[in-house]
Amino acid sequence: MERRPVERVRGTQDSWPHDAQRLDAVRRHLEATFASFGYRRIDVPVLEPAELHLRKSGLEIVSKLYGFDDLGGRRLCLRPELTASVVRAYVAQPAPRLPVKVFSSGPVFRYERPSRGRYRQFTQSGVELIGPEGALADAEVVFLAMHALERLGLRDYRVTIGHIGIVGELLAGLGLTGRWATLLMESLEEARRHGLEAVKTRLRELDPELFDAGESTGATEPVDRLGGLGETEARAVVASLLAELGADALGRRSLDEVVERMVRKLRAGPNARAVERALAFIGRLGALHGAPGDVLRRGRELLREFDVDDAPLRQLEESVALLECMGAGAARVQLDLGLSRGLQYYTGMVFEIDHAGLGAESQLCGGGRYDDLIRALGARYSTPALGFAFGVERVLLALDAEARDVVVERAADVFVVPASAPHEAYAIRVAQALRHAALCAHLEVGRRPLRASLAYAGREGFAQVVVVGETEEREGTIRVRDMATGEEHTVPLAIIVAGASGASGAAGDALGLLRGNGAIHETVHER
């Protein structure tokens, strides 16, 4: 038989009661805030068809998907986030009336290299708001996320807001769609962090043909070297040119293949120019970050220069103004027009919340607007929507970083000890009576010497211990020991029983004694 212990799966955690309670307390605080804004819980599966997350999530998520085939040969995955599942649920059964305001919490999975604050299984808690469009909805969702942190007592966080729609307008204006639009969207984040040259290098590797065509023809002077020729004519021209050069140069490729490639390449001029122009814009846009007023002003200038519709920027401006109304001032909020986020379903406002005390994994929350996702997941209609999710473990780390406590409320604990074996039955009755009176009664089941039980109760921090033995059983009483003072009182069991069914006077006194002045506010804090 194998003796070695079975190891925990990499990137997962065991949370013993102390930590599990803290996590649960944070999650409940977040959910209470969501509820206070009118959101209600929705539960969705941890297990989903892999396709759900392959459709619109983007390479980043897809490459980290915990996927597998089940016994029926279905391609499944452990969900990497909550939004897609909630939207899937909505598409399957749309609510009769909009808006839909739901929150969900639970484990999500990403196959990454683990480190502090980054786990393969972690807990997300977030909201989705389906229905409303416009700046007020954007602002309220961001404010909700901020307010949730405020209510936990956090102060050292910062919100960064951007808007994917700005690049979207530009690409649409340049007629860029499909693969290139996606590639360029992805480049925004890269440009922001590593500069435009890094983006160009990557794109050149990805599609040297198209890109070099743009470079060689010159970005300022686009040339469609096939003029207005139709497809058939163009191919004929290219084929005849090749014939003049001699077909030997063609190598193993068939003539048709080569002709098609060349036609495509020669036609690449305008497209490549569009890419160039988009990149120039993206490079400039990615550099726009900082205080809202400043960024908005520079953003307007950039859009005018490139002749791009400034509707997204105006909406962003409105959201910032509304956030200010809500009390979320510029001290906490900054704009970053290069912010694009890894999930590709975002279409409009996007935001992140970071905490200064967390080092490399500083992001507490991420979200944004995903107006196309509902259609992308199969609905025949399109519905605007937005949402965000917190990383609950990271919120916990942030609380630690700010030396904040999480308050866990619970009933008082009482330790019930039979003084000797013959009185175990009576001790059981006593414990049950205490439980009926809304106390947490821990029965000593170890059958160890009384002093060992008391030593244990002392170390464990029980405020009150109930000892019952021969005398107590005969008299129908319990002996209550205050562990802090060593004082003991004898209380008739009948009073406790009466107290359980709404009592006053003596019963109230007795229960107050056991509770040590009512419910204990246990402060749980890891140091």
Next chain:
RNA sequence: GUGGCCGUAGCUCAAUGGCAGAGCACUGGAUUGUGGCUCCAGUGGUUGGGGGUUCGAAUCCCCUCGGUCACCCCA
């Protein structure tokens, strides 16, 4: 995914090529129905795992698993 550091008792750590140890914790006793202090005794280790070098490896080398830090990316 790339690079660095770490892994010895439940916990914190010592032992740098020569008998695997200490403190705390845990269990029992001194004290038969009364804890915290004190004293005595005890349990607990394939030194993360596998292979190699060596008369001899916790120690040196290789592989691997796990953790962690910085990148990358994200919650």
